[in-house]
Amino acid sequence: MSHHKSHSGLGDVPEPSPSSGEGASTRTEVVLDASRARLLLNARTRTQLAPFLGKSLSVQEIANRTGAKANTVLRRVQRFMQAGLLEVAETTPRRGKAIRKYRSVADVFFVPFEASEAADLEAALAEREAAVSRLLRRSVVRARSEAIGAWGTRIYRDERGQVQVQMAVQPDADVAPLDPGGPAVLSAWRDGLSLDYADAKALQRELVSLLERYERKQGAQRYVLHLGLAPVAPEDA
Numbered sequence: 593m594s595h596h597k598s599h600s601g602l603g604d605v606p607e608p609s610p611s612s613g614e615g616a617s618t619r620t621e622v623v624l625d626a627s628r629a630r631l632l633l634n635a636r637t638r639t640q641l642a643p644f645l646g647k648s649l650s651v652q653e654i655a656n657r658t659g660a661k662a663n664t665v666l667r668r669v670q671r672f673m674q675a676g677l678l679e680v681a682e683t684t685p686r687r688g689k690a691i692r693k694y695r696s697v698a699d700v701f702f703v704p705f706e707a708s709e710a711a712d713l714e715a716a717l718a719e720r721e722a723a724v725s726r727l728l729r730r731s732v733v734r735a736r737s738e739a740i741g742a743w744g745t746r747i748y749r750d751e752r753g754q755v756q757v758q759m760a761v762q763p764d765a766d767v768a769p770l771d772p773g774g775p776a777v778l779s780a781w782r783d784g785l786s787l788d789y790a791d792a793k794a795l796q797r798e799l800v801s802l803l804e805r806y807e808r809k810q811g812a813q814r815y816v817l818h819l820g821l822a823p824v825a826p827e828d829a
Contacts, residue, residue: 621698628675629707635723640668641677641696648681648693669694728779728816735775740767754784776815783824796821 623629631637643654651669655662672678673694681695710716736743736759746760758766769778787795799819 618700619698620700620702623701623703624707625676626707626709628677629703630709631672631675631677632701632703633708633720641672644672644678644694644696646696646699648695650691650693652691653693724816724818728818731816732777732779735777736767739775739777743767792821792823 623632631641643649643657651662651665654660654665658665669678677697678694679697680692682693684691684693705713705716708716708719710719740761743759743761746756746758746763746766748756748758750756756766760766768774799821803817803819
């Protein structure tokens with residue numbers, strides 16, 4: 593299986609800016625137009641635009657990389673050109689039709705909240721995470737179903753006195769997530785962590801460091817991962 597790594601731009605962990613080797617300067621554009629902002633904030637269209645971000649590629653090169661038909665890629669390119677998000681970066685003459693390579697009009701796009709259609713910042717975050725959240729849930733269910741079949745929910749108080757809500761296939765035992773033969777799947781939520789600020793910051797640093805370490809690997813299987821941590825406000829407790 594070929595390796596595929598996808599960055600949807602959903603994370604809050606900064607990634608080093610890749611060097612495209614096609615110019616030293618970085619072009620940045622603040623997008624205030626609603627129609628252009630919509631294309632950039634939509635997960636599907638952003639994924640289609642992503643290969644051209646900071647790189648010059650032809651329609652056929654994108655088709656070869658993604659497996660999409662060249663005519664499909666061309667229609668997307670034309671749409672992005674009309675929206676002012678793509679431009680012709682270079683043209684190579686040849687017998688017949690010249691080969692055009694396209695590139696995003698900026699290497700960095702910034703879409704302020706006011707340019708989005710979200711009602712508030714919470715709604716904006718929900719919209720930004722919606723597609724990858726669905727992907728995570730669907731992938732977890734598929735992997736678990738293939739490994740253990742149907743399951744239920746076991747609710748009980750553990751030896752520490754904390755209420756647990758765990759996946760189980762029978763009333764008296766949880767599914768062992770670290771079973772050596774089981775799938776590499778995890779969907780864990782904890783809404784009752786009690787930490788001092790220093791411990792919360794230490795956990796944040798460890799999670800970011802762990803994520804960065806595994807992002808550097810180039811394995812054969814694509815995975816979707818979500819890490820989250822935030823202080824709970826008194827009114828939400």
